[in-house]
Amino acid sequence: MKDELFSDLLASAEEMVAIEKGDLLPADSAVHHFSTPDVKKIREVSGKSRQEFARIIGASIESVKSWETKRRNPSGPTKKLLTLIEADPVKTIQILEQTG
Numbered sequence: 001m002k003d004e005l006f007s008d009l010l011a012s013a014e015e016m017v018a019i020e021k022g023d024l025l026p027a028d029s030a031v032h033h034f035s036t037p038d039v040k041k042i043r044e045v046s047g048k049s050r051q052e053f054a055r056i057i058g059a060s061i062e063s064v065k066s067w068e069t070k071r072r073n074p075s076g077p078t079k080k081l082l083t084l085i086e087a088d089p090v091k092t093i094q095i096l097e098q099t100g
Helices: 002-021 039-046 050-057 061-068 076-087 089-099
Strands: none
Touching: 039 050, 039 061, 039 076, 039 089, 050 061, 050 076, 050 089, 076 089
């Protein structure tokens, strides 16, 4: 069994090197794509200034600015919240303003 595991590991490493060199394309099923929300567009559609938007979502103005300029990406609960705002900006912003 150990020889079989080593052979699999070696084959994986060789495949990685070939992909890195451009000699081989990875299988579509092995490639992961992560979507990044367009924070600037979401904020602009909401009709809020950067300062208002930051206050409403509970983030710093600098974080919003970093997301808008693509220096950083929102993650976790903030990414989920932005997805909700993107889906229905008017209703979600109204709810957030009432609870904030």
